[in-house]
Amino acid sequence: MDDFQKAEARARELRRELAHHNYRYYVLDSPEISDAQYDKLMRELQALEEKHPSLATPDSPTQRVGGAAVDEFGEVVHRVPMLSLANIFDDEGLVEFDERIRKLLGIPNVTYVCEPKLDGLAISLRYEKGVFVQGATRGDGTTGEDVTANLRTIRSLPMELLPQDGVKVPGLLEVRGEVFIRKVDFQKLNEKREEEGEPLFANPRNAAAGSLRQLDPKMTASRPLSIYLYECVPGDGVPDFKSHIEKLEYLKTLGLPINRYVRAEGIDGVRKAHDDSLKGRHELPFEVDGMVVKVDDEDQRRRLGQVSKSPRWAVAYKFPPEEESTLVEDIGIQVGRTGALTPVAHLKPVKVGGVTVARATLHNEDELRRKDVRRGDTVFVRRAGDVIPEIVSVVPSKRPADSKPFEFPKHCPVCGAVAVKDEDGAIIRCTGASCPAQLVEKIRHFASRIAMDIEGLGDKLAAQLVATGSVKTFADLYALTREKLLTLERMGDKSADNLLASIEGSKQTTQRRFLYALGIRHVGDATAKALAEAFPDVKQLFTASLEDITRVKDVGPVMAQVIYSFFQEPQNREAVQALLEAGVKPEPPQVATGGPFVGKTVVLTGAMTGMTREQAKEEVERRGGKVAGSVSRKTDFLVAGDDAGSKLKKAQELGVRILDEQAFLQLLQGNARG
Incomplete structure (x- = not known):
């Protein structure tokens, strides 16, 4: 057995072992090993996959951080339609439901199964030969959205079935369930959003649904999603169940x-x-808005069938909402790390559902206007989803005579920069490049690899530099001294020297990187490239008109307005000027007029030793080439590094010219940059 075969066998063993421990930790809440031991196993697998990229299979635990973003979700047609439940709200509705069931079946009594009604998002999962291959939302019941990549990030969802007690893995298993967020995780999520100045999620369901439908799986991976499964449809190797409980226990054994x-x-x-559920709803670790009542007998279910898009054999028995009235003592504005201005109502403390509520988010200006909440108002407050306090309505008859509508600020209350609305008109954001409320995130972005590429300046160090007052603007980074750095936590001589060298080296950059580093909203790497080509000198943007910016390739009216507003803000022009005076020299783009890469499409795959993937991409684009993410008949070159995988195989099948790293570097060196 060669080295690769040994690595492949060990990786397979590690994946199974980590999946087992994920199940023990996230599903059974009964871990068998410590976090440190788990991390050790994960690091071993990561090391194997870094050495042999082809081992990084989609079902690997290392891939739960999320894959590449997608432009849009594909459609999935459900093999068996996903039904939605009809609702009942009181005992009268329950009596009617039970009478209808007994009459249709012609029996005096029915055995039911009662489950907490999760406040989440319904999904369908498909396993083939025990391996998770596809997941979709319910959609309209017949066709849903393909959210496979996002579902892979949920740690409680096994990528491979783990059968117990001798149960055979079915050839095809399609299961239905609910994606949700636990209360404690939801609270932490909103606390983080509040710190960052992002609008708070109104309830766990909105948070779960929004998280699962992110186009970027990395964003989904950052959200604490959980999942419970409660149904499966007939398939290859799936037993014929006599009862719903038997079905649930079968899923558990898998x-x-x-x-x-x-x-x-x-x-x-x-x-x-229902009485027990209502009394214990607040003790549950997850959010519920009722109880699901289902007929247990599977044969009775088949006989009952469905009406429209709802089964006759199940119903959602909803809980009554919990509301209390209180006084709005003040309305404040919070500014977070992304610059979002969020209105928050400060309330006279009141107990709602056993929890004292003193604040409620008003989400955004439009929501504030719609509900017309004012200082001094008496309002009804509901713990939306039993967690986030929400103002349901105002009591106009109790409004003070001198009441005035709340005036949303036109400038950031922290730094005074102009505040502008997003393109969708929902969120108002501060446009200040040096706003203290946003500074940590902006410094981290400024130093990132595809921006100014300051190695060693990550989240923790950025937070320290801001907290100690060492950095208040981008330009302050270039005034840092060795003595000042050595006063920071965990900063030794070598680390300080390396950081200072990296900061000094970042002064020689490109206009593209520089514009991206400024953190202008909507300006990603591609837009920064287009702007750099249109405005080789950053100061040209100080005087560029809105029409000038709109004419830039792929820059629409909305994005142009954001860019124009950014450079019209005096604080931002001062920040750019200070960087130039500190010695930062953005190099204008150089247009290639000849050479092997001009007009060519290049695909990069595998690990390179001489440069990073991003550097290789930049070098190709500087020479007039285009870097694509996948191999096709239009691909001119495939650059294959170590352990190149499926892209190399496809390139060979299509007859695409293949370059190893040495040949690629020789082509680069033989072609002048200008």
């Missing part, structure tokens, strides 16, 4: 996470289960 449930005999059993 290592799939299922929700708690109780068997209820007749309507009196359901009443007791």
Whole structure:
């Protein structure tokens, strides 16, 4: 057995072992090893995959951080339609439901299964030979959206089934369930968003649905999603179940996470289960807005069938909302790290559902106007989804005579820069490049690899530099001294010297990197490239008109307005000028007129030793080439580094010219940059 075969076998073993420990930790809440031991196994697998990239399979635990972003979700047609539940709200509705079931079946009593009704997003999962291959939202019940990449980031969802007690893995298993966020995770998520000045999620369901439908799986991976499964459809190797409970236990034996449930005999059993659920709703670790009541017997379900898009054999017994009235003592504006201005109502403390509520988010200016919330108002407050306080409505009859509508600020309350609305008109953001509320995130972005590429300046160091007052603007980075750096935590002589060298080296940069580093909203790497080509000198943007910017390739009216507003803000022009005076020299783009890369499409794959993937991309583009992400018949060169995988194979099949790293570097060196 050669080295690669040994690595492949060990990687397979590590994936199985990590999947087992994920199941013990996230599903059973009964870990068998410490976090440190788990991390050690993960690091070993990561090392193997870095050495042999072809081992980084989609089902690997290392891939849960998310793959590449997509332009849009594909469609998935459900093999069996996903139904939605009809609602009932009181005992009268329950009696009617039970009577209808008994009459249709012609029996005196029915056995039900009662489950907490999760406030999340319904999904369908497909496993083939025990391996997770596809996941989709419910959509319209017949066709949903393909969110496979995002579902892979959920740690409680096994990428490979883990059968127990001798259960055979089915050839095809399609299961349905709910993606949700636990209460404690939702609270932490909103606390983080509040710190960053992002609008708070109104409830866990909105947060779960929004997270699962992110086009960038890395964003989904940053959200604490969980999943419970409660249904499966007939498939190759799936047993014929006699009861719903038998089905749930089967899913459990495959290592799939299922929700708690109780068997209820007749309507009196359901009443007791509902009373118990209502009393214990706040003790549950996840959000519920009711209880699902289902007929247990599978044959009875088939006989009952469905009406429209809802099954006759199940219903959602909704809980009543919890509301209280209180006084709005003040309305304030919070500014976060992304510059979002969020209105927050400060309330006279009141208990809602057993929790004291003193603040409620008003989300954005439009929401504030729609509800017309003012200082001194008496309002009804609901713990939306039992977690986030939400102002439901105002009591106009109790409004003070001298009440005035709240005036949303036109300037940032922290730094005074102009505040402008996003393109969708929902969020108002500060445009200040040196706004203290945004500074940590802006410094981190400024120093990132595809911006100014200051190695060693990450989140923690950026936070330290801002917290100690060492850095208040971008230009302050270039005034840092060895003595000042050595006063910071965990900063030794060598680290300080390396950081200072990296900062000094970043002064020689390109106009493209420089514009991207400024952190202008909507200006990504591609837009920065187009702007650099249109405005080789950054100072040209100081005097460029809105029309000038709109004429730039791929810059639409909305984006142009954002860029124009950025350079019209005096604070931002001062920040750019200070960087130039500190010695930063953005090099204008150089147009290649000849050479092997002009007009060519290049694909990069595998690991390179002489430069990073980003550097290689930049060098190709400087020479008039285009770097694509996938191999096609239009590909001119494939640059294959170590452990090149499927792209190399496809290039060979299509007859694409293949360059190893040495040949690629020789082509670069033989072609002048200008």
